[in-house]
Amino acid sequence: MSRVSGTESTAKRARLSPEERRKQLIGVGHEMLRERPLGDITVAAVTAQAGVSRALLFHYFPTLEDYHRAILHNANAELLDHVRPNPALAPLDMLRDSMERFIGYVEHNQTAYHAMLRGPASASPVVVEQAEDTRGKIAEMLFAVVPIDAADPDRPRLELAVRGWIAYLEQVVLTWLAEPTITREQLIDLFVRSLPALTLTPQIAAILATDLPEISPPATE
Template identity: 30%
Template sequence: MTIGVRRRMGVEERRQQLIGVALDLFSRRSPDEVSIDEIASAAGISRPLVYHYFPGKLSLYEAALQRASDDLAARFVEPRQGPLGARLLRVMGRYFDFVDEHGPGFSALMRGGPAVGSSTTNALVDSVRQAAYVQILSHLGVTDPPARLELVVRSWISLAESTALIWLDGRRIPRAELEVQLVHDFAALMAVSAAYDEEMGALLRRVIEAEPADGHFGDLVGRLVGLAG
């Protein structure tokens, strides 16, 4: 009979394990509701040992948030191939995958949690938004965005956040419909801005010319024409 021997973890390996355990718990319930005792139990170690690696729940929360923010930012990365509408839809699919997997934690981060107001938390949230902003500009092929385009992209990122939060409260609208709607929202924001700015108009025309007739942007036009009729 062979008796299993528990392997001793190194310092960094143990830290990463605790971050993973904490992130899993924070993803299923609001961080305010998760105790250090629960984290220790889930990790199979004592409460004092958790404090050996992290001075408190706030520091562990921020470490878990760093991992989550890196994950969320990476979901905006998409090869610049194919029409923009299809690319944005794939991005939104991965974005809502994250929201679905980390609902309570995502909600706590955006609405208020144990680290609200801390410089670390604010910086992490801003880093995700900035990563998303840079990726969208990359999809548009723009390196020096005019003021109206910056307004459109940043407004759309905020809209995606608020849409995800509302969806989490009961999930009353099918997720797939919201993902398509957000792609349409991006096109609509660009169209409104283009009505006031020729540079935005030229960019919108370039985007539309690259879209197939049966693509997501064309679908929006069809729906609007149907309403007018």
């Protein structure tokens, strides 16, 4: 019976198209990334988990670095899907909604997120490259909502400020998850208020000025 099962399993693997096989291997690595640092996703670990040979893995990814890059690209695409603004909402609600989903995503992928931003792998060229690419795409999402023309002479300054704001979110959410000294709602308020404060942009401030709640210190006994 075990021989038949093994034969059937091999046949099923053989029926995958090259694109399907590549996606499968990336998916295996992505799931592993949820539970361990990128540096612990080794060739031996992946091939054992996926039930494939080293030769097959390297057929689709010339080096382990290429494989890691593909995993990170997939993980970051998932993050972008989570934070994508909902156009049905008003700008302020849209930003709050995206911040809520951003916090939720990091909360459920804390091990990988922490490892990529604060662990030994954070200095890896592959990790830096993918992190910068993701920040750029999140910035593009924001500028699609905020009416600041690409030809505006102040646009380069704003792009730098927004990227800085995104890096700020990354670090603050990890600190908050490790030590939640304020409520989730207060964290969202902090994120929303910090955007116009960091960019010093009247347009952004005007869009987000609608009934922003005061940030109160946490209650003490």
